[in-house]
Amino acid sequence: MRWRMRACVMAALAIWPAMQARAQGNGTDDGQWVMPAHDYASTRFSRLDQINRGNVGQLKIAFTFSTGLLKGHEAAPLVVGSTMYIVTPFPNYLYALDLNRPGAPLKWKYDPKPAAASQGVACCDVVNRGAAYANGRIFFNTLDDYTVAVDAETGAEVWRTKLGDINLGETMTMAPLVADGKVLVGNSGGEMGVRGWLTALDAGTGKIVWRAWSTGPDKDVLIGPDFKPYYAMDRGKDLGVKTWPPEAWKIGGGNVWGWISYDPELKLVYYGTGNPGPWNPDQRPGDNKWTAGIFARDVTTGQARWYYQFSPHDLFDHDGINEQILITMKVNGKPRKVLLRAERNGYFYVMDRVTGQVIAADPYGNVNASLGVDLKTGRLIPNPDKVTTQGKVVRGICPASPGMKDWNPAAFSPRTGLVYIPHMNLCMDYGAMEANYIAGTPYVGADVKMYAGPGGNRGVFTAWDPGARKAVWEIKEDLPLWSGALVTAGDVVFYGTMDGWFKALDATNGKLLWQFKAGSGIIGQPISYRAPDGKQHIAVLAGVGGWAGAVVAGGLDPRDPTAALGFAGATADLPGKTTGGGMLYDFVLP
Amino acid sequence: MILGLALLSGCDREAREVRGKPLPETAVAAQTSTLFPGGGSAGPEDPRAEMYAENAYHISEGGRLYRQMNCVGCHANGGGGMGPALMDDQWRYGGRMDQIVASIDQGRPNGMPSWRGKLTPTQMWQLAAYVRTLSANVPKDAAPSRNDTMSNIYPRTLAEPEPPSASDPAGAKGPAR
Numbered sequence: 001m002r003w004r005m006r007a008c009v010m011a012a013l014a015i016w017p018a019m020q021a022r023a024q025g026n027g028t029d030d031g032q033w034v035m036p037a038h039d040y041a042s043t044r045f046s047r048l049d050q051i052n053r054g055n056v057g058q059l060k061i062a063f064t065f066s067t068g069l070l071k072g073h074e075a076a077p078l079v080v081g082s083t084m085y086i087v088t089p090f091p092n093y094l095y096a097l098d099l100n101r102p103g104a105p106l107k108w109k110y111d112p113k114p115a116a117a118s119q120g121v122a123c124c125d126v127v128n129r130g131a132a133y134a135n136g137r138i139f140f141n142t143l144d145d146y147t148v149a150v151d152a153e154t155g156a157e158v159w160r161t162k163l164g165d166i167n168l169g170e171t172m173t174m175a176p177l178v179a180d181g182k183v184l185v186g187n188s189g190g191e192m193g194v195r196g197w198l199t200a201l202d203a204g205t206g207k208i209v210w211r212a213w214s215t216g217p218d219k220d221v222l223i224g225p226d227f228k229p230y231y232a233m234d235r236g237k238d239l240g241v242k243t244w245p246p247e248a249w250k251i252g253g254g255n256v257w258g259w260i261s262y263d264p265e266l267k268l269v270y271y272g273t274g275n276p277g278p279w280n281p282d283q284r285p286g287d288n289k290w291t292a293g294i295f296a297r298d299v300t301t302g303q304a305r306w307y308y309q310f311s312p313h314d315l316f317d318h319d320g321i322n323e324q325i326l327i328t329m330k331v332n333g334k335p336r337k338v339l340l341r342a343e344r345n346g347y348f349y350v351m352d353r354v355t356g357q358v359i360a361a362d363p364y365g366n367v368n369a370s371l372g373v374d375l376k377t378g379r380l381i382p383n384p385d386k387v388t389t390q391g392k393v394v395r396g397i398c399p400a401s402p403g404m405k406d407w408n409p410a411a412f413s414p415r416t417g418l419v420y421i422p423h424m425n426l427c428m429d430y431g432a433m434e435a436n437y438i439a440g441t442p443y444v445g446a447d448v449k450m451y452a453g454p455g456g457n458r459g460v461f462t463a464w465d466p467g468a469r470k471a472v473w474e475i476k477e478d479l480p481l482w483s484g485a486l487v488t489a490g491d492v493v494f495y496g497t498m499d500g501w502f503k504a505l506d507a508t509n510g511k512l513l514w515q516f517k518a519g520s521g522i523i524g525q526p527i528s529y530r531a532p533d534g535k536q537h538i539a540v541l542a543g544v545g546g547w548a549g550a551v552v553a554g555g556l557d558p559r560d561p562t563a564a565l566g567f568a569g570a571t572a573d574l575p576g577k578t579t580g581g582g583m584l585y586d587f588v589l590p
Numbered sequence: 591m592i593l594g595l596a597l598l599s600g601c602d603r604e605a606r607e608v609r610g611k612p613l614p615e616t617a618v619a620a621q622t623s624t625l626f627p628g629g630g631s632a633g634p635e636d637p638r639a640e641m642y643a644e645n646a647y648h649i650s651e652g653g654r655l656y657r658q659m660n661c662v663g664c665h666a667n668g669g670g671g672m673g674p675a676l677m678d679d680q681w682r683y684g685g686r687m688d689q690i691v692a693s694i695d696q697g698r699p700n701g702m703p704s705w706r707g708k709l710t711p712t713q714m715w716q717l718a719a720y721v722r723t724l725s726a727n728v729p730k731d732a733a734p735s736r737n738d739t740m741s742n743i744y745p746r747t748l749a750e751p752e753p754p755s756a757s758d759p760a761g762a763k764g765p766a767r
Contacts, residue, residue: 116700117701118701119700119701120664120672120673120700120701120702121672121701122672123671123672124671124672436659436660438660440703441660441664441703442660442662442663442664443660443663444663447667554670554672554674555674555675555680556666556671556675557668557669557675557677559669559677560666560667560668560669560670560675560677561743562666562667562669562743563666563667563669563670563675564666564669564670564671565666565671568666
């Protein structure tokens with residue numbers, strides 16, 4: 001029965017030709033790049049087409065800019081008017097570059113002076129994933145838990161609001177989203193027993209408007225009469241308390257350190273919640289609501305509309321924080337508002353974003369950690385052979401803790417109808433052990449060792465057709481992919497590798513058209529914009545680090561494969577292939 | 591003959607001072623710099639170090655604390671993560687027993703918490719003794735050959751020692767974070 005239903009849906013899924021992803025962003029493409037995902041729908045699609053498949057091979061450096069830092073550079077630069085903005089990893093400088101002048105020299109630098117001690121509670125390098133622009137201000141988060149608003153013209157601080165406490169292990173690394181006059185931000189700390197939240201600040205004053213916790217009683221989670229989850233497993237009173245051992249929800253994770261999308265028509269924001277803590281699953285029997293799932297919330301009040309749990313009682317640190325791409329797609333002949341998610345647990349989800357129904361969930365790589373997603377109940381089907389438990393090392397689990405894909409975002413082109421997913425092919429051995437909660441210290445309880453999955457390549461770049469529910473083409477990469485993707489109306493797709501190659505592929509068939517060797521590995525998010533001279537540019541930050549690159553950025557010793565929470569084993573060769581060093585590269589046609 | 595051997599082995603039995611040596615009235619904190627204007631050197635090591643450094647019991651207790659107090663969460667099994675690696679020859683604040691204790695007690699400004707008041711001095715010394723086994727700087731008969739828990743790593747007793755960098759005896763070497 002299930003199979004017949006699946007087949008029927010599969011046959012009926014087809015991309016709606018007039019894909020309206022851009023319409024949900026900030027109107028027509030004005031050549032700016034004002035938020036890391038480019039638009040509210042999180043397409044990372046640029047309508048600029050001067051650079052195309054035919055001429056991308058001639059791309060040349062327009063200018064470069066050194067950030068002066070050696071940690072992981074995960075951020076997307078922003079371009080507003082004739083200024084480019086770069087937010088760096090700790091100490092979270094904000095640089096403004098003048099695009100009107102030759103060489104784009106520094107206009108000003110804003111230094112938020114975060115506490116040095118915050119470096120000790122950031123789980124996986126001291127990264128920052130970017131800033132956001134709205135109404136003359138740049139908004140971003142500091143590692144020591146401040147959200148700041150800076151005047152985009154002068155670099156003067158407008159307001160700064162403290163949102164968390166590093167002595168509880170709380171940090172902030174995500175990029176804010178500005179919607180409905182509010183700055184939406186979340187915390188990190190899923191490896192430190194930090195209780196997750198999403199907070200809305202008034203963009204004008206920095207005052208907190210609402211805060212939605214990811215665990216705890218319904219009133220804390222902002223669950224009220226409007227909450228209508230699609231599946232029975234997500235319904236019930238105070239599940240954020242009842243699906244945990246007593247009090248465990250207070251230190252249970254569910255952090256909001258990834259991406260937020262916004263549908264202005266529905267007035268709903270969408271975002272995922274991180275892993276439950278600790279990693280040792282035996283210490284938290286139950287579904288551990290509302291971790292490792294996705295919320296839809298009313299942007300004005302913060303009240304939850306629906307929720308879906310990707311990984312109930314997560315066994316592998318499969319955070320649910322990845323980006324969601326909002327498009328309209330024909331399903332069974334009818335256009336539906338959907339969201340697309342290349343999820344950490346290895347499945348590519350197509351969900352109805354009005355109701356929270358899972359329309360499709362298909363593996364986009366090697367998955368044996370689970371056996372599939374039951375589309376009737378919505379529930380992930382665990383694989384009994386791969387259930388992690390205390391006192392046992394479970395071997396050969398795929399995907400590993402960083403998942404099939406971690407935070408690094410995919411891009412969607414309405415021209416090809418494909419989703420371009422930079423991701424990984426890693427498996428792991430997982431030894432769970434008892435973790436003690438000591439505030440402000442790691443709350444993990446797992447010895448993890450990761451390595452390349454079947455085939456031996458650690459990275460994959462997949463072009464996924466969400467209508468046909470299959471990969472159209474894929475590129476195998478030796479190292480894990482930790483950079484974001486960008487696709488343009490010139491049908492060129494860009495991404496970077498951890499040994500420093502910045503690549504341009506033909507978006508239709510994956511053919512390599514151009515590549516450039518940066519000074520350090522690339523884990524940043526490429527962007528495309530129109531400069532004041534009218535030319536289309538491509539820009540990306542190099543600077544290896546992040547969880548995957550911690551072995552370089554932190555000077556770790558990969559002889560211990562459990563270093564960097566088990567990632568060092570999988571990237572032991574990286575120190576021999578690249579060195580740190582934050583640098584912005586900007587390209588243009590001659 | 592057998593009795594003789596048993597007696598001989600008894601002669602060399604590891605000594606453990608259960609009550610610990612009395613603490614000096616004023617303990618001088620270990621120096622962590624190797625720069626002494628006009629010349630000089632770090633003072634002698636705190637005499638308590640000797641009591642813990644190569645003692646199997648204290649090392650074992652240190653290993654237990656290393657996991658229970660979540661040191662393992664940041665420094666992994668010596669390779670590091672949120673905190674620096676402890677199995678190599680790089681010591682930002684010194685690799686001597688008393689210097690390691692000073693780092694645990696005082697904390698360090700770039701993210702090492704201060705454990706003063708959370709651990710007793712004895713526990714800090716035990717931890718320091720265990721930390722030195724991660725770089726295999728402890729005789730193999732004193733270091734544990736395996737972890738107390740299920741583990742994904744090779745025993746450190748199989749590793750080659752990584753003495754603190756020879757040109758820098760106090761070992762305060764390596765890039766400041």
